[in-house]
Amino acid sequence: MTLSIAGVAARPKTATPVQTRKFTLPLRWISPVALVLLWQLASSTGVLSPDKLASPLTVAQAAGELVADGQLGEAFAVSITRVLFGFLIGGFAGVVLGLVSGLSRWGETLLDPPVQMLRTLPHLGLIPLFILWFGIGEEPKLALVAAGVAFPLYLNLHAGIRQTDPGLVEAARVLGYSRFERIVHVVLPSAVPQTLVGLRIAFGTAWLSLIVAEQINADAGLGFLINNAREFLRTDVVVVGLVVYALLGLTTDALVRLLERRILRWRAR
Amino acid sequence: MASPVKPAVSVRGLHKAFGARTVLDGIDLEVEPGEFVALLGRSGCGKSTLLRILAGLDREVGGEAEVPGTVSIAFQQPRLLPWRKVWRNISLGLHKPNGRAIALKALEEVRLTDHADAWPLTLSGGEAQRVSLARALVREPDVLLLDEPFGALDALTRLAMHHLVEDLWARHKPAVLLVTHDVDEALLLADRILVLDEGRIVATHHVALPRPRRRASVVEQRTRVLADLGVDVEEAA
Numbered sequence: 001m002t003l004s005i006a007g008v009a010a011r012p013k014t015a016t017p018v019q020t021r022k023f024t025l026p027l028r029w030i031s032p033v034a035l036v037l038l039w040q041l042a043s044s045t046g047v048l049s050p051d052k053l054a055s056p057l058t059v060a061q062a063a064g065e066l067v068a069d070g071q072l073g074e075a076f077a078v079s080i081t082r083v084l085f086g087f088l089i090g091g092f093a094g095v096v097l098g099l100v101s102g103l104s105r106w107g108e109t110l111l112d113p114p115v116q117m118l119r120t121l122p123h124l125g126l127i128p129l130f131i132l133w134f135g136i137g138e139e140p141k142l143a144l145v146a147a148g149v150a151f152p153l154y155l156n157l158h159a160g161i162r163q164t165d166p167g168l169v170e171a172a173r174v175l176g177y178s179r180f181e182r183i184v185h186v187v188l189p190s191a192v193p194q195t196l197v198g199l200r201i202a203f204g205t206a207w208l209s210l211i212v213a214e215q216i217n218a219d220a221g222l223g224f225l226i227n228n229a230r231e232f233l234r235t236d237v238v239v240v241g242l243v244v245y246a247l248l249g250l251t252t253d254a255l256v257r258l259l260e261r262r263i264l265r266w267r268a269r
Numbered sequence: 270m271a272s273p274v275k276p277a278v279s280v281r282g283l284h285k286a287f288g289a290r291t292v293l294d295g296i297d298l299e300v301e302p303g304e305f306v307a308l309l310g311r312s313g314c315g316k317s318t319l320l321r322i323l324a325g326l327d328r329e330v331g332g333e334a335e336v337p338g339t340v341s342i343a344f345q346q347p348r349l350l351p352w353r354k355v356w357r358n359i360s361l362g363l364h365k366p367n368g369r370a371i372a373l374k375a376l377e378e379v380r381l382t383d384h385a386d387a388w389p390l391t392l393s394g395g396e397a398q399r400v401s402l403a404r405a406l407v408r409e410p411d412v413l414l415l416d417e418p419f420g421a422l423d424a425l426t427r428l429a430m431h432h433l434v435e436d437l438w439a440r441h442k443p444a445v446l447l448v449t450h451d452v453d454e455a456l457l458l459a460d461r462i463l464v465l466d467e468g469r470i471v472a473t474h475h476v477a478l479p480r481p482r483r484r485a486s487v488v489e490q491r492t493r494v495l496a497d498l499g500v501d502v503e504e505a506a
Contacts, residue, residue, distance in 0.1 A: 171342070174324045174325065181362060185361055266389075
């Protein structure tokens with residue numbers, strides 16, 4: 001009898017943390033929602049002129065129109081293609097260079113010094129050179145994204161490989177692993193967590209590079225949409241473009257987190 | 270020792286120095302196949318260095334160290350690959366087609382079959398060390414090197430591990446070189462105890478006690494081995 005009472009009594013205890021969790025998430029939304037309401041209030045009362053910043057409702061309306069007439073979809077497709085190809089080029093370069101300099105002593109001696117020097121250059125400062133080299137078409141935009149992606153991937157992959165626990169490599173040697181097996185089963189897996197950090201940074205810089213690159217003479221894409229809207233004082237469209245940029249960044253970040261959880265599941269207890 | 274069988278380990282005049290510091294100063298050692306030898310000494314006496322040399326991890330040495338057969342090793346830390354499942358940790362490097370079956374059999378010997386598909390980080394210290402032992406033994410080594418494999422375990426787990434190691438040794442009969450600073454452990458397990466100090470073997474004890482040994486049966490010899498290590502237990506008693 002006492003036992004069954006204890007069993008019943010224990011139940012609400014386990015339910016408590018779930019309840020607090022349910023409450024904390026909405027609580028965190030109070031201030032952002034309040035800010036948006038305040039913004040709407042300021043616009044409606046005329047404190048905030050639409051030439052400076054459109055009201056949330058106008059922005060939502062503009063978003064609806066841009067989606068309906070296909071402009072947003074088109075701009076979105078152009079921008080995402082730029083990031084994708086820039087990312088592929090830069091990612092390939094970063095990974096290949098990182099592997100060569102991480103896995104071979106000669107590779108490190110020859111590759112690491114110049115890469116470390118170049119990485120101190122702010123890559124967005126390369127725009128004038130890229131325009132001179134590649135003109136004002138798609139190429140400088142891809143090059144800028146690629147440059148933004150290659151360095152964080154290189155640095156983190158290289159550091160990850162260097163951080164391999166020598167004890168594990170030693171054990172693998174005594175236990176008869178070939179050099180190839182040591183790389184595949186010991187060195188590369190231990191570089192993965194750091195490389196995923198690099199991947200997240202790389203996506204961040206990729207979007208940043210795109211936004212900056214699309215300010216230069218773009219005739220399509222989200223940047224073009226925004227610049228075009230500026231000329232007509234359409235702050236609502238500008239804000240829509242910014243929100244889409246933000247959502248894209250959040251999406252890629254979430255994707256990497258998902259990938260992290262999947263690949264690093266051995267870490268979970 | 271004149272023996273018709275080729276020794277599992279033979280070391281002659283082994284020297285090793287790190288810079289100006291001599292770690293091994295003329296070691297001579299032969300281990301018979303199937304013999305259980307304990308290397309006993311304080312930290313820094315060179316016992317782990319000797320083991321690393323025998324494992325082939327350190328080749329810049331003076332003198333000769335020969336291990337003709339296959340060598341396997343278990344370290345103080347289990348050194349399992351955390352990103353490979355338990356059974357893969359055992360079968361990797363074996364280069365045999367039926368790796369999983371072999372790994373499962375080895376896990377059965379250390380009574381961890383249920384954990385074959387677990388991630389190593391979910392194991393307790395004792396379990397991880399048992400996997401490490403299974404991984405070492407599955408290579409059917411002629412020489413098994415044990416570098417303080419029980420050093421990081423709690424006292425109760427260590428007792429269980431002593432029995433397990435003795436059991437596995439009796440079944441597979443590799444020559445064993447156990448590095449330890451635990452006199453009781455050495456007396457419980459070894460046929461021969463070598464006391465190392467400042468890079469030299471300063472004493473050899475043959476332990477002829479019948480197996481399985483109990484703590485009480487080793488007490489008498491314990492005092493003599495401790496005396497060689499410079500520990501006077503008479504005084505404490």
